[in-house]
Amino acid sequence: MNNIISRNIARFIILVLIQVLVLNNINFLGYINPYIYILFIILFPIKNNRLLFIFLSFLLGLTVDLFLDSGGVHAAACVSIAYIRPVILKFAFGMTYEHQTVKFSSTEFGQRFTYFSIIILIHHLILFSLEIFNTSKIILILKKSLFSSIFTILLCLLITILFSRKNK
Amino acid sequence: MQQIINFIIRNKTFLLFLLLFTLSLFFTIQSHSYHKSKFINSANFLTGGIYEAVNNIGGYFNLRKENNTLLEENNKLKSILFNSENGALKQSYLSENTSNNYRLIPAQVYKNSYAAANNYLTINKGERDSIHQDFGVITSKGIIGIIDNTSKKYARVMSILNTNSRINVQLKKTDHFGTLTWDNESPENVTLIDVPKLAPVIVGDTIITGGRSTIFPKGIPVGKVVSFKLDETENYYNIKVKLFNDMTNVGHVYIIENLDAKEISILNNQDE
Numbered sequence: 001m002n003n004i005i006s007r008n009i010a011r012f013i014i015l016v017l018i019q020v021l022v023l024n025n026i027n028f029l030g031y032i033n034p035y036i037y038i039l040f041i042i043l044f045p046i047k048n049n050r051l052l053f054i055f056l057s058f059l060l061g062l063t064v065d066l067f068l069d070s071g072g073v074h075a076a077a078c079v080s081i082a083y084i085r086p087v088i089l090k091f092a093f094g095m096t097y098e099h100q101t102v103k104f105s106s107t108e109f110g111q112r113f114t115y116f117s118i119i120i121l122i123h124h125l126i127l128f129s130l131e132i133f134n135t136s137k138i139i140l141i142l143k144k145s146l147f148s149s150i151f152t153i154l155l156c157l158l159i160t161i162l163f164s165r166k167n168k
Numbered sequence: 169m170q171q172i173i174n175f176i177i178r179n180k181t182f183l184l185f186l187l188l189f190t191l192s193l194f195f196t197i198q199s200h201s202y203h204k205s206k207f208i209n210s211a212n213f214l215t216g217g218i219y220e221a222v223n224n225i226g227g228y229f230n231l232r233k234e235n236n237t238l239l240e241e242n243n244k245l246k247s248i249l250f251n252s253e254n255g256a257l258k259q260s261y262l263s264e265n266t267s268n269n270y271r272l273i274p275a276q277v278y279k280n281s282y283a284a285a286n287n288y289l290t291i292n293k294g295e296r297d298s299i300h301q302d303f304g305v306i307t308s309k310g311i312i313g314i315i316d317n318t319s320k321k322y323a324r325v326m327s328i329l330n331t332n333s334r335i336n337v338q339l340k341k342t343d344h345f346g347t348l349t350w351d352n353e354s355p356e357n358v359t360l361i362d363v364p365k366l367a368p369v370i371v372g373d374t375i376i377t378g379g380r381s382t383i384f385p386k387g388i389p390v391g392k393v394v395s396f397k398l399d400e401t402e403n404y405y406n407i408k409v410k411l412f413n414d415m416t417n418v419g420h421v422y423i424i425e426n427l428d429a430k431e432i433s434i435l436n437n438q439d440e
Contacts (some may be wrong), residue, residue: 021222024281027416030354031283050181058188062195067215068281069288069324071199072192079192083185130196132285134331137352 004045012060015040020067031144034151035074037064038123039159041082042102042116045137046089070131077126081119088118104160112160117153124149199286200332211290216322219278219290225275234419241308270385271425273297275305277418278322282329282355289325293423294318304384304424310413311335311377311388312421323423329355329415337390338378342367345378348390348409355415359393360407367405369396375409382429 019037026033041057052155061078065071092115093107104112124145176183229316234235268344279290292297295318305312305325313333317324326333329350337360344367346360360375373393379386426432 018217021218027283033283051184054181054184054188058192061192066193066212067218067279068284069199069290070284070286071197072195075192076189076196079185079188083181130193132352133196134352140352165267 008027008040008044011040011043011058012056016060016063016067019064024068029147032147032151034148034155035127036152036155036159038078038081038120038152041078041085042119042156050086053085054079054165073127073130076130077123080126080148081123084122085119088115088122092118096120104164113153113157116156117149120152120156121145121149124152194269211294211317211319211322211324213319214322216278216290216292216319220292220322223276223278223292230419237308237419240310244308269428270424271427273299273423273425275299275323275421276422277421280327280416280418282327284414287327287329288316289313289327290416291320291323291325291421291423294321294323296320296336299323299423299425302383302429304426305421306384306388307413307418307421310390310411311384312413312415312418314383315423325421327415328358328411335384336378336380337366337375339363339369340374340376344406345380346405348375355409358391358409358411360409361399361404363405363407365398365403365405367395369405369407371395375407382426382432384424385426 015037019035023034023036038059040060044056058075058077061075062072064074064120066073092111096107125141128141128145128148131143195327230270273293276292277289279288281287283291289305289312291305299315299318299319301315303315306316311328313325313327313330314335314425315323316326328335328348331350331352333348333350335348337348345361348358348360349357363369371393375390375392377384377386377388377390389412391411391413392407394410396405396407398404399440
């Protein structure tokens with residue numbers, strides 16, 4: 001139990017630092033940045049206290065907001081995906097989720113890919129709509145969320161593959 | 169009463185979600201209005217400290233480029249000085265204790281962003297160095313933005329690449345002035361609005377700060393005209409301006425304090 005808590009605390013701090021110090025300076029093609037800090041929300045243990053989970057997601061988003069001077073857009077996006085995560089989990093993993101036995105390291109690649117993509121796309125859409133906050137710039141919002149999502153999904157999958165432990 | 173409590177317990181997840189979501193929306197909306205984003209900004213000791221630590225390491229990599237920029241600026245200033253016929257300028261340069269209206273403070277940029285819709289910079293001077301809200305920030309090439317929040321050691325600058333930024337500028341040739349805004353498109357170009365149709369605008373014209381606000385002195389270069397067209401009302405120009413500054417690459421900046429700002433604002437307030 002302690003192991004899980006300390007691992008999540010470490011993940012929180014490391015992901016935020018990597019996000020604000022490295023990844024936000026990429027600006028690929030001028031505006032594309034990956035937002036991999038949401039891996040914390042994606043990989044959070046499934047058997048959890050939902051209230052705590054939502055609150056932690058809010059804290060995560062707010063910390064990133066503090067560093068990036070973006071008001072509360074990251075916090076809003078994080079809280080939303082934390083709230084709807086069970087629905088997406090059910091959609092992506094089906095029966096295994098019902099029995100509460102999903103382990104991210106042992107799931108099929110296809111299922112994991114759908115789960116990651118849906119969460120990341122929703123997060124980015126909320127993030128950029130709130131950040132730009134202008135209906136006349138809807139094309140810009142869609143463009144930014146699509147390209148950043150692709151970048152984020154790729155990086156997240158790579159990271160989970162690299163850091164997954166072999167349990168064989 | 170019992171039912172209300174039951175309702176709260178049954179929907180506690182949703183209610184918590186709603187509460188936190190509203191809170192973050194509140195922060196977002198607050199950050200859209202100038203001077204109001206007090207709580208969530210990077211000019212506090214935690215974020216400022218972390219950015220400072222990282223910048224201390226990364227700063228070495230840009231030294232050569234920074235040196236070149238300084239050398240260029242020095243060169244420009246020296247050539248202005250030695251070529252000017254005006255003896256007074258030379259006198260004031262050498263004597264150093266003339267009365268002046270503007271105080272300049274050098275600072276270093278710790279964090280810069282240009283990809284978001286509202287961009288801010290964090291710099292390493294704060295209230296301890298008597299930096300306050302509404303001071304202008306420039307580089308040797310052009311303007312950067314306006315200070316909108318300060319802490320003890322750090323200050324946050326609202327970049328001109330911010331959808332909330334409004335800066336008074338004018339054409340260099342004539343005195344037609346307008347407002348500099350950013351339309352969130354590219355970090356190289358900004359938009360100049362409210363220039364009257366009568367103004368003789370040509371592609372390639374230089375835009376400078378107008379000096380009508382108390383923030384920037386008159387005559388700081390901003391950029392040059394790339395293209396222009398009339399807006400919907402057909403009375404004003406919408407001018408696309410290419411910045412002299414490369415906003416994606418800012419190292420050292422100068423903060424400008426207008427020592428007369430207080431007096432001017434008191435005078436203006438008496439009017440109303």
